[in-house]
Amino acid sequence: MQHILGRVASVTPLDTASMELARSRQQQLTKPAGSLGRLEDIAIQIAGITKQPLPNVKQKAVIIMAGDHGVTKERVSAYPSAVTSQMVYNFLQGGAAINALAHHVGARVIVVDVGVAADLSHLGLHSRKVALGTANMVLEPAMTHAQMLEAIQVGIDVFDTQLDRGIDLVATGDMGIGNTTASSAIAAILLQMPVIPVVLDGFISGAAALIAVKLNPVIGTYLLAGHNSVEQGHRLILERLGLLPLLDLKLRLGEGTGAVLAMSIIEAALRAHSEMATFTEAGVSTREEK
Amino acid sequence: MQHILGRVASVTPLDTASMELARSRQQQLTKPAGSLGRLEDIAIQIAGITKQPLPNVKQKAVIIMAGDHGVTKERVSAYPSAVTSQMVYNFLQGGAAINALAHHVGARVIVVDVGVAADLSHLGLHSRKVALGTANMVLEPAMTHAQMLEAIQVGIDVFDTQLDRGIDLVATGDMGIGNTTASSAIAAILLQMPVIPVVLDGFISGAAALIAVKLNPVIGTYLLAGHNSVEQGHRLILERLGLLPLLDLKLRLGEGTGAVLAMSIIEAALRAHSEMATFTEAGVSTREEK
Numbered sequence: 384m385q386h387i388l389g390r391v392a393s394v395t396p397l398d399t400a401s402m403e404l405a406r407s408r409q410q411q412l413t414k415p416a417g418s419l420g421r422l423e424d425i426a427i428q429i430a431g432i433t434k435q436p437l438p439n440v441k442q443k444a445v446i447i448m449a450g451d452h453g454v455t456k457e458r459v460s461a462y463p464s465a466v467t468s469q470m471v472y473n474f475l476q477g478g479a480a481i482n483a484l485a486h487h488v489g490a491r492v493i494v495v496d497v498g499v500a501a502d503l504s505h506l507g508l509h510s511r512k513v514a515l516g517t518a519n520m521v522l523e524p525a526m527t528h529a530q531m532l533e534a535i536q537v538g539i540d541v542f543d544t545q546l547d548r549g550i551d552l553v554a555t556g557d558m559g560i561g562n563t564t565a566s567s568a569i570a571a572i573l574l575q576m577p578v579i580p581v582v583l584d585g586f587i588s589g590a591a592a593l594i595a596v597k598l599n600p601v602i603g604t605y606l607l608a609g610h611n612s613v614e615q616g617h618r619l620i621l622e623r624l625g626l627l628p629l630l631d632l633k634l635r636l637g638e639g640t641g642a643v644l645a646m647s648i649i650e651a652a653l654r655a656h657s658e659m660a661t662f663t664e665a666g667v668s669t670r671e672e673k
Numbered sequence: 674m675q676h677i678l679g680r681v682a683s684v685t686p687l688d689t690a691s692m693e694l695a696r697s698r699q700q701q702l703t704k705p706a707g708s709l710g711r712l713e714d715i716a717i718q719i720a721g722i723t724k725q726p727l728p729n730v731k732q733k734a735v736i737i738m739a740g741d742h743g744v745t746k747e748r749v750s751a752y753p754s755a756v757t758s759q760m761v762y763n764f765l766q767g768g769a770a771i772n773a774l775a776h777h778v779g780a781r782v783i784v785v786d787v788g789v790a791a792d793l794s795h796l797g798l799h800s801r802k803v804a805l806g807t808a809n810m811v812l813e814p815a816m817t818h819a820q821m822l823e824a825i826q827v828g829i830d831v832f833d834t835q836l837d838r839g840i841d842l843v844a845t846g847d848m849g850i851g852n853t854t855a856s857s858a859i860a861a862i863l864l865q866m867p868v869i870p871v872v873l874d875g876f877i878s879g880a881a882a883l884i885a886v887k888l889n890p891v892i893g894t895y896l897l898a899g900h901n902s903v904e905q906g907h908r909l910i911l912e913r914l915g916l917l918p919l920l921d922l923k924l925r926l927g928e929g930t931g932a933v934l935a936m937s938i939i940e941a942a943l944r945a946h947s948e949m950a951t952f953t954e955a956g957v958s959t960r961e962e963k
Binding site: 412413414415417418419420421422461462463465466469470472473476477478479480482483484486487488613629630631632633634635636640644647648650651654655657658659660664665666667668 | 702703704705707708709710711712751752753755756759760762763766767768769770772773774776777778903919920921922923924925926930934937938940941944945947948949950954955956957958
């Protein structure tokens with residue numbers, strides 16, 4: 384518990400010096416000031432997060448936390464719990480939406496079994512099962528306190544492993560029939576904040592981010608909202624977090640799909656920020672001559 | 674004139690058989706039906722445009738039509754007309770926003786001098802100057818009828834040349850201080866409709882699309898709105914065209930920047946459409962078992 388709280392408390396405020404340098408560069412690039420809109424804001428925010436006036440993204444990953452939810456016994460989903468493990472194998476074989484979209488943006492897909500209600504075995508799977516699914520929260524707490532801490536620790540460990548491999552931008556993903564409870568994603572959120580820009584996906588990761596920001600408001604400045612899900616409640620969460628979604632494509636799949644799509648926009652913002660010529664470099668007039 | 678009207682009239686309706694096959698495939702992919710939202714609509718639309726149930730995008734281009742506008746004598750812009758030619762050189766040297774964003778999505782940048790008010794010379798420039806800028810439309814018509822036809826013909830010719838090189842998805846771009854008149858973009862729009870999906874950029878290409886759709890309403894089905902510009906009037910144009918913008922990033926630069934960014938989303942849609950596994954292929958349950 385102390386370890387987890389320590390990680391959360393250690394999040395530093397954005398680096399204002401890097402942000403100022405980035406803002407100044409945006410003023411000098413060959414375009415009317417502000418005309419790249421939110422692309423400019425993204426570049427400045429990520430400059431502050433990375434402490435680099437010219438940040439770039441080399442390595443991207445989406446971390447999908449998979450788990451089952453006892454509440455499915457209440458028939459809250461159109462799909463049976465068995466679909467969770469079937470979809471985990473689909474991720475590992477590259478056949479799911481998140482695989483196609485991650486392929487498109489060049490992000491690696493990390494699949495973690497935090498609590499799928501079946502014995503899974505695959506070389507590519509990160510097996511860190513806390514339980515064979517949660518309990519039915521209608522009848523009892525979905526997780527014990529110890530399980531909750533263990534799940535968060537899984538997130539920290541998985542992320543640290545990826546950090547060692549290299550990671551500049553991370554998207555949060557989720558899989559679990561009945562995953563209206565945010566438990567698996569909480570882990571991904573809590574741990575990822577202290578190091579890097581994080582792109583949120585839909586309702587599940589949004590709920591987890593709410594908790595993370597409640598623990599430490601500074602975390603909010605590290606987040607980017609990937610998209611505006613059509614799932615009810617997501618808009619309210621983003622409003623509370625003060626985040627404007629980058630995309631509004633009527634997605635409601637989860638898996639990290641919206642977050643990964645938004646990575647492409649974020650990378651474009653950083654590319655414009657670093658590759659464009661300044662007015663001076665290009666010899667372009669900045670104002671009316673007399 | 675006959676040639677141009679012939680091209681416009683030759684636009685065929687979308688291929689419903691290909692769209693039906695694409696729609697059926699979307700139902701079979703490993704996700705809840707409809708959960709990829711507008712990505713599914715895009716894949717189905719482009720199936721209809723290309724007459725391919727599994728369309729893919731190999732070659733992309735943004736065509737930037739550059740010209741000057743006599744109306745700048747009325748001081749309608751914060752920048753002098755000289756900036757048009759300076760920016761054309763900036764495009765050709767790769768220093769503008771559109772270069773960075775086109776690089777990001779892998780689209781080639783085609784720069785056409787349709788009417789810049791200066792003598793330009795560069796190996797990479799397509800020189801098809803109709804006039805040294807238009808006349809001041811406050812005092813007289815901006816273009817003669819013959820110039821208007823010639824400008825449209827430039828668009829047809831430039832596009833046909835690119836078609837020979839190979840092109841699967843095209844974005845419309847524009848450059849011209851004071852380009853509230855849509856003349857240069859009209860050419861890009863009118864000619865591109867008959868062959869391929871076209872991604873519109875902001876206000877300039879939107880106004881041109883309005884004219885194209887008035888000439889032949891079928892053209893509207895070939896269009897995708899890249900983004901929602903903050904330029905006044907753009908939203909009204911999109912409403913009239915019945916197009917929902919893919920992005921809303923507060924851009925107001927032009928050059929094709931919003932259209933090129935949206936190419937990334939469109940490609941992602943086609944990738945999910947073609948790369949995902951079906952429920953049968955992945956062995957995933959489609960419904961509750963008893």
